[in-house]
Amino acid sequence: MAENPLLDALPPKSDYVTYLTILEYNLTVHQLPTLHEILQDTTLTTNIGWDLVHLLLPLLPASRQCLQDVARLGNPREVVLKVTELLELLGIEAARERAASGEDFEDSKELDPNGAQADDTTGEQISSDASQLSSDENNAVPPSKEAQFTTLLEMLSVLHPRIKTKRPSRFLATALQAVLPAHTFMQSDSAVMGAVLGLVRALSSASRPSLPSRKSSAATQLTGHFSIAPDPEEDEDALLATNEVTSQNRLLLAFLTGIIGHYMSSLTSNSDIPGLAWCSRLQEKLHPQKIIPGRKASSMLFAEEENLQERDAVVGQIVALVRDLKVDPGELLSVITKPKADLPEGDEGLSVEADQVPLHHLGSLFILSAMIAASTLLDVPTSLPAIRIFPDYAAIVSNFIGEKSMNEIGSENEAVVDAVLFLGFSTLSQNSDISPPEDVETFTTFLQHLSILSAECPSPSLRYHAHILNSSMLHSHPLETVRLAFIHDTLEHCPYENLKGSAIGWLKDDILAAESKVKLSPSFKSTFLLPSTFSKLAPILFPDPRKLFAAGTEHEQLLAYFSFFLAALNLLYLLLSSASFYVDLDIKSLMHQHHLRETFLLPLRDMSRKIGGGANMAKAGKRMTEMELLESTTQMVEEALTKKGL
Numbered sequence: 001m002a003e004n005p006l007l008d009a010l011p012p013k014s015d016y017v018t019y020l021t022i023l024e025y026n027l028t029v030h031q032l033p034t035l036h037e038i039l040q041d042t043t044l045t046t047n048i049g050w051d052l053v054h055l056l057l058p059l060l061p062a063s064r065q066c067l068q069d070v071a072r073l074g075n076p077r078e079v080v081l082k083v084t085e086l087l088e089l090l091g092i093e094a095a096r097e098r099a100a101s102g103e104d105f106e107d108s109k110e111l112d113p114n115g116a117q118a119d120d121t122t123g124e125q126i127s128s129d130a131s132q133l134s135s136d137e138n139n140a141v142p143p144s145k146e147a148q149f150t151t152l153l154e155m156l157s158v159l160h161p162r163i164k165t166k167r168p169s170r171f172l173a174t175a176l177q178a179v180l181p182a183h184t185f186m187q188s189d190s191a192v193m194g195a196v197l198g199l200v201r202a203l204s205s206a207s208r209p210s211l212p213s214r215k216s217s218a219a220t221q222l223t224g225h226f227s228i229a230p231d232p233e234e235d236e237d238a239l240l241a242t243n244e245v246t247s248q249n250r251l252l253l254a255f256l257t258g259i260i261g262h263y264m265s266s267l268t269s270n271s272d273i274p275g276l277a278w279c280s281r282l283q284e285k286l287h288p289q290k291i292i293p294g295r296k297a298s299s300m301l302f303a304e305e306e307n308l309q310e311r312d313a314v315v316g317q318i319v320a321l322v323r324d325l326k327v328d329p330g331e332l333l334s335v336i337t338k339p340k341a342d343l344p345e346g347d348e349g350l351s352v353e354a355d356q357v358p359l360h361h362l363g364s365l366f367i368l369s370a371m372i373a374a375s376t377l378l379d380v381p382t383s384l385p386a387i388r389i390f391p392d393y394a395a396i397v398s399n400f401i402g403e404k405s406m407n408e409i410g411s412e413n414e415a416v417v418d419a420v421l422f423l424g425f426s427t428l429s430q431n432s433d434i435s436p437p438e439d440v441e442t443f444t445t446f447l448q449h450l451s452i453l454s455a456e457c458p459s460p461s462l463r464y465h466a467h468i469l470n471s472s473m474l475h476s477h478p479l480e481t482v483r484l485a486f487i488h489d490t491l492e493h494c495p496y497e498n499l500k501g502s503a504i505g506w507l508k509d510d511i512l513a514a515e516s517k518v519k520l521s522p523s524f525k526s527t528f529l530l531p532s533t534f535s536k537l538a539p540i541l542f543p544d545p546r547k548l549f550a551a552g553t554e555h556e557q558l559l560a561y562f563s564f565f566l567a568a569l570n571l572l573y574l575l576l577s578s579a580s581f582y583v584d585l586d587i588k589s590l591m592h593q594h595h596l597r598e599t600f601l602l603p604l605r606d607m608s609r610k611i612g613g614g615a616n617m618a619k620a621g622k623r624m625t626e627m628e629l630l631e632s633t634t635q636m637v638e639e640a641l642t643k644k645g646l
Contacts, residue, residue: 049074
């Protein structure tokens with residue numbers, strides 16, 4: 001029978017250090033069954049287990065059983081430190097790879113609870129040790145970082161409950177500080193999220209079902225019906241400190257807010273499904289008549305598509321766990337209504353003192369939104385804080401939309417935008433009284449954030465939702481002068497032409513609303529029904545297109561201004577067609593005083609006709625239709641003028 005160095009050198013034939021050296025140079029995939037039998041010796045595994053983890057990790061998945069042995073029988077305090085060290089290394093290596101590929105990982109830095117970085121020298125040494133086992137014989141295909149990450153988390157799930165000390169939260173805080181930044185660089189697939197939530201489930205008093213089993217590259221968790229060795233360094237009086245359970249739960253709660261922040265931010269979609277599409281699903285529930293016929297509603301997509309169901313399942317599991325950890329929804333609201341600069345950071349990130357452990361800013365937004373979504377979309381009974389549009393929701397918009405600069409509005413993560421807009425809609429659905437601040441500038445700044453978002457967000461659905469929410473907020477202000485001033489400012493100074501088109505829509509809505517009030521109460525007076533109002537607005541409502549466009553740029557500029565000009569033409573047609581508007585607003589004088597036929601209508605008709613028939617437009621397809629629509633609308637307005645004898 002051939003000699004086996006792993007058996008021949010077993011202590012006491014050699015000391016532990018020598019045996020580890022022999023293992024390092026003789027360990028192969030084929031030797032793993034033998035090592036598994038050897039590791040059943042609790043005394044041996046207690047002494048050498050901590051130094052085997054970095055040797056076994058590159059041999060995954062074949063080495064999983066041996067890693068389970070180390071987690072069950074090794075010295076839990078020593079092994080936890082080694083696992084934590086390897087998690088830090090995974091985060092560093094992944095960060096280097098992302099930096100080398102040119103990817104921006106500022107968002108990941110935000111989710112790091114303490115900003116700490118593992119020592120590069122330590123990481124390089126661990127990497128060097130592990131690389132000795134990466135020969136073709138041992139591991140032709142190195143395990144993915146996700147496979148290593150999930151295995152290390154599964155080990156932590158076994159190790160931490162084994163530590164018997166008065167303050168196990170000290171070990172927990174150190175481990176979670178390593179897990180969270182490493183997780184930000186992992187692909188958040190079902191295996192990774194299952195391991196993360198399994199860790200929290202194992203370390204808390206919660207008893208929740210695991211995520212639905214799914215096929216993945218990672219095997220099942222390292223749990224089974226095997227004996228677990230006691231802590232060899234157990235404190236004789238290892239009774240938990242009175243606040244220890246609270247501290248551990250607080251650490252896990254803060255950890256979960258960081259996890260959901262990264263998970264939600266990592267979600268992508270090719271079919272305009274931002275995050276969990278809370279906005280669209282709420283609108284579909286509140287206004288089912290607005291669902292476009294022939295187009296699948298978002299709620300239907302989440303009921304049918306497996307990947308979207310998985311999103312719901314993961315977030316549902318996280319919300320269930322934070323509930324079990326006694327999250328206070330009022331605190332979540334307090335966190336997200338404070339500027340990020342005012343929140344604790346640095347080493348305070350996962351303090352072991354329960355009252356000093358801050359919840360993550362971004363994760364708190366997602367968890368509160370998810371809890372409200374469960375209540376509004378699924379009718380789950382939930383105790384939720386009362387959110388006011390001012391100052392609460394306005395602060396949320398300021399903190400998450402254009403946080404650094406209004407020039408950056410529209411570049412936010414789409415899941416973040418969806419959550420922010422969803423909170424606005426859900427708040428309005430509960431109470432339409434926005435109670436605007438006395439400071440008009442605060443109100444207009446709030447509207448400007450939503451306005452720019454409706455113009456610049458890449459997602460069509462989110463642009464639409466931002467527009468609807470912004471319109472609702474504007475029309476909810478009780479003072480006509482404030483609404484008119486915002487509309488005027490948008491028309492005159494806004495650089496986004498599609499927003500100017502929206503402003504004309506707001507104006508039209510206010511005119512129609514004022515007319516309805518007059519019909520109910522003839523004595524009602526409205527700024528929006530004064531001829532002087534339209535006389536002041538006319539130059540910016542109906543500008544001369546020849547003065548707007550530089551020579552040679554008419555083609556591109558007219559396309560850019562399309563939505564604005566179309567909205568202006570439709571408004572003018574309304575004012576001419578309505579007998580009451582025509583008389584009350586003195587549209588006849590308006591046309592003559594500002595020469596609107598000569599300076600607005602005819603130049604616009606001629607320009608759209610010329611461009612629409614040109615060679616450029618022959619190649620434009622859809623844009624050709626836009627020019628035709630513009631031309632036909634000008635003709636419609638001309639006919640209305642003719643009927644009025646103008």
